Amino acid sequence: MSLEIAFMQLFNGVSLFTILLLMALGLAIVFGLMGVINMAHGELMALGAYVTYLTALAFQAVAPGAMEIYLFVAIPMAFGVTFLFGYVLEKGFICWFYNRPLDTLLATWGLSLILQQAYRSIFGAQEVSVPLPTWLTGAWEPVDGIQLPLNRIFIIGLTIVVAVSVYLLLYRTRWGLRMRAVTQNRAMSAAVGIDTKKVDARTFALGSGLAGIAGAVFTMVGSTNPGTGQLYIVDSFIVVVFGGVQSLIGTVMSAFAIAQTQTSLEYLLSGSLAKATILLLVIVVLYFRPNGLFAVKQRS
C-alpha cells in the first residue's frame, strides 16, 4: 500500500468517524444517558435534513445570491426545529414512558412510522437533495495524489465544534450537572431540589437537536427520503452500545474504532462484507464485555 493510499484510508476513516459520531451523539444523550430507547431518533435526523432542504429552497427563492452561506443558517435551523420538536415530544409523549423500556420501544417505533408517513405526505416519496455551496465542492490537494473532499473536511470541523460544545455543556455547566444527576437517579435528583421534569424535557430536546444537526450534515453527502432515518438508526445504536451506555467518551472511541475498522476492511473486502464483519466483531466484543468497551465502573 502506497503512502498516499494509506493516508486516504486514514482520512476516509476519520471522515466516517465524524459522521458516525454526529449520528450517535444525540442518541448517546437520549438513550445512553436518559435510557430512552428512541426508535424515532433516525426520523429526527431526517427532520433535520428536511429543514436544511427547506432552508435551501427558501434561500433559492428569496436570496439566491446568499446561497453560499445558507448552511450557516440551515444548520442552526435544523438544530432549533428538532430541539423544539424534541421538547414537545418529551412533554407530550416520551414523559409517559419513563422506566418502561419495552413500551418506549414500541411507542417510538410507532412514532417513527408516523413521521415517515408524514414526510412522505409532505415531501413526496422521491429523494430530495440540496445544492452544495461552491466553496464546499471539489477537493483540497495538499500534495500530489492526495485529494481531500472539502465537504468532508467541513463535516470534520463541524463535528469537532459540536462534540466540544456538548462536552462543555455537560461537564462545565450547571445545566449539564443537573442533566447528569437526573439521568443517574431521577427520584433523588428531585429530592435534592432539581426540577426533573424540566431537565428531562431539555435533555431530550438537546439529543433531538443534535440529531437535527446530523441530519443537516447528511444532506452534504447524500440525498434525503422519508426512510432516510432508518439507514442511520441502526449504526447509531451500534456506536452507543458498543462504546458503553452512559459513557460519552465511549461513544467517541466506539465511533472511531468502528469507522477505522470499517474503512480498512472496505479496502480489503467488499463494502457489504466489511459491514457484516464489523457487526460480527461488535457481537463478539459485546459477548465478552456486555456493558460495552468503556463501561462506567463503580464500587458495588
Added chain:
Amino acid sequence: MLRIDKLDVRYGDSKVIQDVTFEVGTQECVALMGRNGMGKTTLLKAIIGMHPSHAGSVRLESVELANLPSYERVRQGLAFVPQGRMIFPLLTVEQNIQAGMENSGGGEIPQYVFDFFPVLHEMRLRKGGNLSGGQQQMLAIARALVSNPKVLILDEPTEGIQPSIIKELARTLNALRKERGFSILVSEQVLSFALEVADRVIVIDRGSFVHEERREQLDEEKVKAFLTV
C-alpha cells in the same frame, strides 16, 4: 415548624401509614423508631414527596406541601438523606454536593461543609460511587445541608456504618443542628444513636404511632420491646 396531620399512605389498596399526626418543632430533633417494614421509610418518603400520600397534610411553617413535587418541598425548606444514601455514583464528591445547591443557584461549596466533613474535601474529585459507606453517608448529609434546610430528614443514617463512625455521626449531627439551627426528623433502629441525637422518640408499628416520649423520660425497655422481633 413541620406538622404532619392525619397522613395516610398506601401501596395500592394496602394501607402502609394510617392517620399519622405529629410535629417537629423549631430546632427540635425527633427520632422515629420501629422495626423493618413498619412504615418509617414510607412515611419519610411521603413527607419529602418521593411517594404520594393518599390523604392528610404536610405543612412546613404555614406552607402546605402535600401536593407539591419533591423539588418544590426542598425549595420550601425540607432536605432528605435517604436510606442507602442514593448519592450520584458517577458524579464527583464536589459535583454531588453542588447538585444539592439548587436553592442557592449553585456556586462555590460553603466552607462549613468541609469544616464538618474534612474527608469530603480530600476526596472532592473522587467519584461518589467509589466512596466507602461512611464517606457516602457524610456526602449524602453534605448534599442535603447545602440546600440550607429548615428541616433535615434522615432515613436510617446508621445503616451499614461501622460503630466508631456512628458515634462520630451523632456528634456531627448535634453540632450541625446547633450551628445551622435546623430541625431534624430521623428514622432509626439503633436506640443508642437515637438517644444521642433526639429530643423526642416516636415509635411506629404497622403504620401507626404506638409510643411517644421525651428523651429524658424515655423507658428504654419499652422502646426496645418494639424494636425486637
